[in-house]
Amino acid sequence: MPENEKIPAPLIVEALKEAFRGQRAAPPAAGEPLGWVLSVPDTHQRSVIRELEEDTELRLLTCSTEDEANAIAAGLYVGGAEVALMIQHAGLYASVNTLRGVGLDGGVPLFALVGLLSREPELEPRDSPRSMVRFAEPLLDTFEVPHALLETREDLGLIPEYYALSRERSGPAVVLVGRETA
């Protein structure tokens, strides 16, 4: 895939800010971040993580596991903060119990960008020979989690749309990052 087809990281960070601003009742107070991004580093989205490390409006917190990230997100949400997760498909599989307990039973609007590392651009994720890629959408369907696929700049609106959807339904919503970010 040519480099210029990849979505530049600053555009994804801006889309996250748009998502957070869309849900806030008021601008952040002095010293308060616009929102939090909880990351268990994802190879596919590493350029976004680098961008977030330098960002002054968003706060990036690296977590040891995706289970932790789900529970931290719940605490941030209860405390009134805006929060998104950035994880990898392997982490989605690793954390299904907290996705269930926190997001479904707890009614916490978990929003996650989930990287589909090793996804073949010419194939639909469900048709991938790689189980990590192939089972991501069926797993989300099983848990009744709405999801969409982010592949091009034209798809960036999915980030605020699915962030808002997670709030509206008081539950998880996922944007699968189908291509490595630039």
Add this chain to the structure above:
Amino acid sequence: MRPEDVLRAINEARGEALVVPTMTAVPAWRTIAPDAPSVACVDFMGGASSLGLGLALAQPDRRVVVLDGDGSLLMQLGSLATVAGAAPANYTHVLFANGVYQTSGSQAIPGGAGVDFAGMAEAAGYAFTTRIDTLEELRIRLPELLRAEGPVLVELAVEEAELTPMTAPGGDPLRVQVAQLRERLASGG
């Protein structure tokens, strides 16, 4: 120490703190502190330290007290490093160390009573850690432990609890607790 006595002492000293109980602390805390601003972690064992961390980061002006268990913490032991890395000054992590998974039948935890949780928290980078073996000492030191710059971890040598979430189910579902505490905090309560 009897965990119920520990919870009564914490309730008397907690002030405006937000509280995150888990597993065997949940039924007793429900009775001892029914009006405390709390959200319990039961259905995702191991998540209390992280749930409390999120609360502490979102509410930096409120003390957050996590009532954790040794078996629970072992399920998300990496959270010690995550908490230490985030360095919330308003975070007190109370660890009820009874050496067993009491809720599932009191099977010994890996390492049994020999695991040094306070030592692990210190090595992870907590600002202050300690171990307390008697209720008398706990009562004396609690005000300091709830005021000190965190993250603080206090490991308590406790007996098994009278009740567990299995023998005493009930309380509001997590969904209700989440909504109620979020609303309470939004209105300044």
